Amino acid sequence: MFGNDRIPIVLLTGHLGSGKTTLLNDYLSAADVEPALVIINEFGEVGLDHQLVRQTSENIILLENGCICCTVRGDLVDTLKELHDDLRSGKLAPFKRVVIETTGLADPVPVVHGMMNDFQIMLAYELTSIVALVDAVNGCSVLERYPEASRQVALADRVCITKGDLADAGAIDRVQRAVARINPSVDMTRRELGLMDRSLFERRFHSTTGVSDIEHWLGRAAGSAASLHGAGGAIRSTAIIRDRPVTWDTVSHWVDRLVARYGPNLLRVKGILNIDGADRPSVLHGIQHLFHPPEELPCWPSSDHRTRIVCIVDGIAPEEIQALFAEAEAMPSPMGV
Structure with a gap:
């Protein structure tokens, strides 16, 4: 577009x-x-x-x-x-x-x-x-x-x-x-x-052509989600990491509920997604209730093919972000599969 x-x-x-x-x-x-x-x-x-x-x-x-x-x-x-x-x-x-x-x-x-x-x-x-x-x-x-x-x-x-x-x-x-x-x-x-x-x-940090940049800003999330639960006053970070591919339904349900409940307090959401059935990764990027349409990268930036999403929020407990994602994963597929 x-x-x-x-x-x-x-x-x-x-x-x-x-x-x-x-x-x-x-x-x-x-x-x-x-x-x-x-x-x-x-x-x-x-x-x-x-x-x-x-x-x-x-x-x-x-x-x-x-x-x-x-x-x-x-x-x-x-x-x-x-x-x-x-x-x-x-x-x-x-x-x-x-x-x-x-x-x-x-x-x-x-x-x-x-x-x-x-x-x-x-x-x-x-x-x-x-x-x-x-x-x-x-x-x-x-x-x-x-x-x-x-x-x-x-x-x-x-x-x-x-x-x-x-x-x-x-x-x-x-x-x-x-x-x-x-x-x-x-x-x-x-x-x-x-x-x-x-x-x-x-430097163009938001361009999907900058594959190495995307890997760089996710680099610290690759180690441990627990390490990202730091505190900067009310501003906190959490990482959602999944070893197995996720579905678009899961991501869509999670984003919809996240925005509806916490929109003004979402400072930044950035991630790379391993979508079930897709050959290439997709990039997720949002600020508050505005999310860019997900875009596919030309290739994986590294050998790490996990889904990794970093959320920086204001006044939201990291556990609530994690729980919403788990709830989205547990929802039945609309196609019954």
């Missing part, structure tokens, strides 16, 4: 002082960076002055390297639609991706929900990754004190630990363990002083 020419969107989030602006500046200053559209909430919060060329309208700024900076004055979804219309009409120069920087106190769930819930946006854009920054110096206390910071980490595909040059090895290790308790399958990296990891903005 969705074409391959959709524009990638990267959502950049992180608490106040985590280094989002510095990271974004470094990326836009990198040599040979592809033209990007950067959407921010308030231009005054982002120090891009040294790159400005001219202001073309009240909220559009052109940068030296061909990138575009846009401030959001109203609804993000409306802004994305207007920008896409301007791109198609030739009012905006072509850009390769969109980077949306949230405010430090923003809960990213409504932002993602708004984009995924709009068909026009889904036709024009593709959310390829959510990157959360965590400060190595204050990260543990921030994750404990601010629920929105934990939700930023819970929703992320990749967490970048910043300010490692200001923290000792023990502090960095504690932050990494705190992140892993909240989001055990997240890809974690450290920001090295003076180095720019462009993959933070250019």
Whole structure:
């Protein structure tokens, strides 16, 4: 249904002082960076002055390297639609991706929900990754004190630990363990002083063509479901792992009941499914009550052919998620087989 020419969107989030602006500046200053559209909430919060060329309208700024900076004055979804219309009409120069920087106190769930819930946006854009920054110096206390910071980490595909040059090895290790308790399958990296990891903005975590990436974010689930029952305040993780193939009926019943009962509290559901009778695995991916249509991978990413589903939830006991899946498995098939 969705074409391959959709524009990638990267959502950049992180608490106040985590280094989002510095990271974004470094990326836009990198040599040979592809033209990007950067959407921010308030231009005054982002120090891009040294790159400005001219202001073309009240909220559009052109940068030296061909990138575009846009401030959001109203609804993000409306802004994305207007920008896409301007791109198609030739009012905006072509850009390769969109980077949306949230405010430090923003809960990213409504932002993602708004984009995924709009068909026009889904036709024009593709959310390829959510990157959360965590400060190595204050990260543990921030994750404990601010629920929105934990939700930023819970929703992320990749967490970048910043300010490692200001923290000792023990502090960095504690932050990494705190992140892993909240989001055990997240890809974690450290920001090295003076180095720019462009993959933070250019890696496509949600594409089914990235088979190795899918295996990576499920890697920690492969070991033990029990190890994922960590606690990040009210945010918890659990893994459903099945050695034998599952049926589409089981998955469908489970998702329907999960969404009906806990929709707003489902931060992230990601998994690879071994469907009974299918030659290839399928990918399951959902946020709150919105689930992407399952897609088949071209092949299994590794020799591990088990069904593995990672659920990150807010205020739901892991045992309840497991029980719902077991109940779905016990339901009789509608075909009587």
